[in-house]
Amino acid sequence: DAGITQSPRHKVTETGTPVTLRCHQTENHRYMYWYRQDPGHGLRLIHYSYGVKDTDKGEVSDGYSVSRSKTEDFLLTLESATSSQTSVYFCATTTYGQGYGYTFGSGTRLTVV
């Protein structure tokens, strides 16, 4: 199942550097999401997109920006990485909004040193 591909799978970066994570889907799904997963927390929404060039903030959006110039690609950028952004990042997609299943990427493990 190669519906969603996240890249890179692992990354170590230094504090203060910009980082971009990529989510690529072949499902033609309208909705795309970026979540982060941290111990003791459920997955938390960073940003989401409901169409090309249509994005909005989630509950933990500070320090992150996103872009979606094509249906298949959703990019997450950490403008200036901090240690608190060390996490596992998951991309997810769904179609037609409510009531449809979700597909998740394999995750990107990001370490900020």
Added chain:
Amino acid sequence: KNEVEQSPQNLTAQEGEFITINCSYSVGISALHWLQQHPGGGIVSLFMLSSGKKKHGRLIATINIQEKHSSLHITASHPRDSAVYICAVSSSGTASKLTFGTGTRLQVTL
């Protein structure tokens, strides 16, 4: 209080045991999802349900909309069922955003 609460947080069972994981939520939902995550692995969708009961192999998911409660059952558990099971809800009119529970870590031993 979290909008989605799971219990137990951790669960150890012996192979063959019947397992129940519970999920309670406090918001109106359009659907509830059960997800599975193996250690170091990605997240796989097991069930999506808005009413009643669904079954897939040894897994059964039920939901009671009035009580805002769902259960995930595993019959005849096996060590390969060891994983984190996550409950999530999607709400009407919210661009299908998911709200997640913190997960139940299941360990099935021989």
